[in-house]
Amino acid sequence: MQHRSEETQAQIIKSAIKLFSAHGYTAASVDMICKDAGISKGAFYHHFESKQALFLALLDGWLTTIDKSVEASREMTVPETFLQITEAYPYIIKTASQGLPMFLEFWLQASRDKKIWQASITPYRRYHKYFTALIKKGVEEGSFVEVDPETASRLIVSTAMGLLLQSLLDPNGAKWEKVAKESSDMLVNGLLKK
């Protein structure tokens, strides 16, 4: 009986991502999600306590994905890590363009909803801390120029987010993958010691 249950839950999540992205958290109704997932409302409330609980589950899944990719880069040296991130940008842009409205939705909900805010802010601060430590290590190693790791971390994250936002607003306004690659090159070049 477990297999069917898992499948249903996966289908709900899949439809939820699709519909929250397309219409927003408020506008995407539970009825819509159920219809899209091909299940009943009863099944929905069997798997999730509330609409918000589903949203939090989505957030959790998304964070797990990021955690995995961060974990994967744990073994590398500092410049290697940054090189990897730089090279991953086009891929991120490409894949994020679909999930991005969803990401923005998290952001917006977090700024309004205490529960969602707390679920968002902890991992955000954790990533920031990790990034800052990485840069600090790079500076201490001598592979980076002397910068304030705290600020540099915020700057890098800002760039990534800003580019994603722009690519969301105007997908055909520029070759975003190219812009992303060049932008991060500019940033990293300014950071790496020659």
Add this chain to the structure above:
Amino acid sequence: MQHRSEETQAQIIKSAIKLFSAHGYTAASVDMICKDAGISKGAFYHHFESKQALFLALLDGWLTTIDKSVEASREMTVPETFLQITEAYPYIIKTASQGLPMFLEFWLQASRDKKIWQASITPYRRYHKYFTALIKKGVEEGSFVEVDPETASRLIVSTAMGLLLQSLLDPNGAKWEKVAKESSDMLVNGLLKK
């Protein structure tokens, strides 16, 4: 009767900004806006054709504000303009912290609604063009290092937006005014020829 009418309209807009920011476009109802503005629904629909029309009016007003500040910097030299922007960051951060969810709301709605998208994308492209031309001029003048003006423009806008976003998510997580100042210093220093 014109005076009272203008006052009512101004009150509707004021309440709309407040409530759209606080609850989002969908969640902020016309009833809520009317109640907050201290008017009736009849008065609302006398002044605005629809909820969306009000939203577009808000966008229009916001764009006019930006236009004015861009116009004000038309007279300056290129490095002067950038210096001004750099110094304006703390002010922007400070004032935007309340209006930012509204700004994000525009973004999100634009990614879903054709009408709002068209009202957003034209000025966005115009600003980008203006910014690119500014950097190009700076490069040609010799005051900037050799960069692709297109990319540099996107990068600068990205940084600004990313910082605003981060400050929205975690207002007390950092001294954002300081981070903004330092970040733009980093960027401009990398751009200006010494």
Add this chain to the structure above:
DNA sequence: AAAAACAAACCGACTGGTCGGTTTGTTTAC
């Protein structure tokens, strides 16, 4: 091995309430 007992998964009609928008009637200004 078959029946009985059980529990998880699921269904869909229903509820109380809210939504954007309309209609109808009243007030206010000129």
Add this chain to the structure above:
DNA sequence: GTAAACAAACCGACCAGTCGGTTTGTTTTT
């Protein structure tokens, strides 16, 4: 007096969430 400005009652559609009942699969008993 008449037209713009506003108020209030109202409409059908839709919302998140509930609930009594049904199906489906597993475990226990015989």
